[in-house]
Amino acid sequence: MLPPLEEQFLEIHLETLPALGKKFTKDHEWIVVENNLGTVGITDYAQKALGDVVFVETPEIGTVVEQSGACGAVESVKAASDIYAPVSGEIVDVNKNLAETPGLINKSPETDGWLCKIKLSNPSELNDLLEENDYHSHCEKSH
Amino acid sequence: MALFNRCRKNFQCYISNLTDPWTNLAVEEWLFRHTDPSIVLLYLWRNAGCVVIGRNQNPWKECNVRLLRNDSIPIIRRKSGGGTVFHDLGNTNYTVITPRQNFTRKHSADLVARAIRKRFEIPAYVNERHDIEIEDLKVSGSAFKIISARAYHHGTMLIDTNLSHIGRYLEIRKNLISKGVESVSSPVTRLRNYSSTVNHESFCDAVLQEFSINYCGNISNPIIVDEELLLKIPKTLDYRDELKSWDWTFGQTPEFSIEFQKTFSWGHVVSLIIYCIILKGLVFMPKL
Numbered sequence: 001m002l003p004p005l006e007e008q009f010l011e012i013h014l015e016t017l018p019a020l021g022k023k024f025t026k027d028h029e030w031i032v033v034e035n036n037l038g039t040v041g042i043t044d045y046a047q048k049a050l051g052d053v054v055f056v057e058t059p060e061i062g063t064v065v066e067q068s069g070a071c072g073a074v075e076s077v078k079a080a081s082d083i084y085a086p087v088s089g090e091i092v093d094v095n096k097n098l099a100e101t102p103g104l105i106n107k108s109p110e111t112d113g114w115l116c117k118i119k120l121s122n123p124s125e126l127n128d129l130l131e132e133n134d135y136h137s138h139c140e141k142s143h
Numbered sequence: 144m145a146l147f148n149r150c151r152k153n154f155q156c157y158i159s160n161l162t163d164p165w166t167n168l169a170v171e172e173w174l175f176r177h178t179d180p181s182i183v184l185l186y187l188w189r190n191a192g193c194v195v196i197g198r199n200q201n202p203w204k205e206c207n208v209r210l211l212r213n214d215s216i217p218i219i220r221r222k223s224g225g226g227t228v229f230h231d232l233g234n235t236n237y238t239v240i241t242p243r244q245n246f247t248r249k250h251s252a253d254l255v256a257r258a259i260r261k262r263f264e265i266p267a268y269v270n271e272r273h274d275i276e277i278e279d280l281k282v283s284g285s286a287f288k289i290i291s292a293r294a295y296h297h298g299t300m301l302i303d304t305n306l307s308h309i310g311r312y313l314e315i316r317k318n319l320i321s322k323g324v325e326s327v328s329s330p331v332t333r334l335r336n337y338s339s340t341v342n343h344e345s346f347c348d349a350v351l352q353e354f355s356i357n358y359c360g361n362i363s364n365p366i367i368v369d370e371e372l373l374l375k376i377p378k379t380l381d382y383r384d385e386l387k388s389w390d391w392t393f394g395q396t397p398e399f400s401i402e403f404q405k406t407f408s409w410g411h412v413v414s415l416i417i418y419c420i421i422l423k424g425l426v427f428m429p430k431l
Contacts, residue, residue, distance in 0.1 A: 027291055055199040055224075055324050055397065068291070075199050075324060078248060079287035079294070080224035099322055099398070142244055 022110070023086065023126055024135035025068075030110055031086040031118075033126065038087055038118045042074065045139045047109040050076035053102045058094035059116055065091060067125050072115055074105065083115065087125040093117040152182065154358035156351050156365040159188035161373075162232065164195070164219050169382035170368055171238050171297070172222065177378060180292040183245075185354045186238040187347045188368070190230040193217045194312055197225040197286060201321040201396050206313050216312065220392050223297060225286030226326030227313055233304035233333070235343050237350060238297040246294035248273045252285060254353050255298065262349035263338040272327075275300070280332035302346055303335035318404075323397035394421050 022030050028046035031038045047053065055075040065071050071085035094116045097104055105113040120126075130138060157174065159167055167188040174184055193216055194206050202208055202218050205227040211218060230236070239251040252269045259267040259275075270276050275283035275298070285298040309331065334341045355363035366372070373379055385391055400418045407413065 055322075057199065073198075075197075075224035079246075079289045080198050080222070081289040082291070084291060 022132060023129035024132065024138075025084065025086045025129060026138055027068075027084050028139075029084060029086050031126075031129070033120065033123070036120050036123060037092070038089065038120055039114050040071070040086060040116050040118060041114040042083060042105065042109055043135075044109050046081075047106050047113075049078075050074060050081060051078040052076055053105045056098040056102045056105065056115070058098060059091045061091055061094060063091045064121075065089065065118065067122075067128070074102075085118065086129055087118060087120050088122050089118040089120045091116050092119050154183045154185070154355060154363055156185040156187070156355065156363055157368050158347055158351075158365045159186070159368040161368060161370070162189060162191040164190035164193045164217065164230065165383045165386045166373070166379070167236075168219065168221060168386055169379040170373075170376075171295075172382045172386075173376055173379045174238075175240055175288075175290075175293060175295055177376075178240075180242055183242075183358055184238070184240040185351065186240070186297075186368075187235065187350065187365075188238075189232055189235045189343055192229075192231045192308070193219055194227060194229055195219045195221050196227045197324055197326075198222055198395075199224060199323045199397055200227060200326070201319065201323050201399050202393060203396075204316050204319040204321045204323075204399065205326055207311075211312055214312075218392060219386065220395060221286070223286035223288040223295070224324060226284065226324070228284060228299050229304070229309045229312055230299070231304050231308065232343070233302050233335075235300045235302055235346050236297060237300065238295055239354075240293060240295045243289060243292055243294050246287075246289060246296075248285070248287060248296065251296045252283070252298065254357055255283065255300070255350055258349040258353035259334065259341075259346075261353070262345065263334065263341050265334060265337040265341075274329070277332055277334075277337060279330075281329040282332055282334060284329075300346060301331060301333045302341055302343060303333055306331060306333065318402045319399055320402065321397060321399040323399070396421050 022032050024030050028043045029040060030043050031040050053074055053076045057073040059072045065085040067088045068084050070082050072083045074081050095114050167190055171186055174186055194211060196202055196205055252273050252275055256267040256269050256275050259265050267275050267277050273285050274281050283298045283300045285296055287296050351365060352362060398420045400416050403415045405413050
């Protein structure tokens with residue numbers, strides 16, 4: 001016996017909802033939030049501009065960061081580049097693989113090459129960030 | 144002929160009269176973070192004898208720390224990436240600060256090389272690593288830094304540096320394995336080997352001319368950085384203190400390990416690796 005039509009509709013609707021999608025900053029960081037925990041990294045656009053990454057300076061666990069505050073840095077063959085926190089909160093984890101394999105940032109900047117995890121102190125700050133389409137338009141304008 | 148400063152206010156040059164390396168780097172940091180990001184800045188400076196390592200380098204790997212201490216030559220860690228260099232009064236540094244979206248590694252190096260060719264008739268050119276060379280020998284290396292609104296390119300220029308000091312003080316230690324960034328050595332030369340008229344003042348003048356013609360169409364007057372100007376920008380003292388601290392200079396060294404080997408008379412080689420991280424001081428742990 002099928003569940004009532006309304007319930008079927010709700011199930012389908014929930015399944016087709018996108019996961020809380022990636023959001024972006026104008027400085028080319030991305031963040032994905034789940035249960036108030038944000039995973040942060042730099043975008044594919046940024047890693048291409050930087051070139052081969054040779055060293056990653058991750059923030060210290062326990063550090064409290066403010067939105068747009070410094071949150072680590074990346075050194076590539078081209079430049080040393082500061083990274084900025086997309087949202088305020090506390091750093092609760094960093095990607096230890098980057099110490100051995102900084103090139104992860106070039107290979108998978110938006111998945112395995114994540115930089116740190118932030119426990120959000122002000123989730124409404126996510127509204128200040130760009131959606132994917134707006135971020136890509138922003139990148140095209142910068143060219 | 145009178146020099147007119149009708150430059151559109153999109154370019155300004157600063158020339159330092161000071162030779163204290165921490166002060167010059169502090170001024171650079173101040174210019175980078177506390178001036179109008181829309182203005183292109185050219186900063187020309189030189190340091191008394193010192194060794195400058197990149198942001199993520201290991202001083203014990205890159206240079207002879209004990210010898211430098213004995214010879215009273217300081218080690219300084221800069222904020223940009225890249226490798227280790229030796230500075231003395233025969234080396235002039237240039238910093239070009241631009242809005243971030245205009246950041247390019249090539250443009251500033253091209254202008255400096257062109258200034259050298261035009262003023263001194265020395266055949267300088269920019270190679271694929273954005274170093275400036277003369278006949279396959281390096282005279283200038285570069286490093287770069289990017290923040291939110293701005294970026295800078297700074298470089299050295301060997302005018303009449305004592306080249307023997309480079310070999311004496313910069314020596315890569317092979318048994319030290321660093322997670323940081325390693326220098327890439329190159330054979331070097333000096334501008335003075337190609338011209339008897341080149342010196343710090345004439346080099347600065349040539350570079351200033353080339354940059355100001357490029358950015359404003361005519362010659363721009365430089366602002367002189369001296370003790371009097373420093374009094375007006377006390378923030379530079381904070382930057383200087385940070386740069387001079389042990390925590391920054393040595394404490395920022397990435398994790399590293401040192402391998403010791405000993406061959407015993409019975410032919411057995413024993414290898415011991417000490418794993419080092421710096422927290423509030425140097426921490427050693429044997430790696431098992």
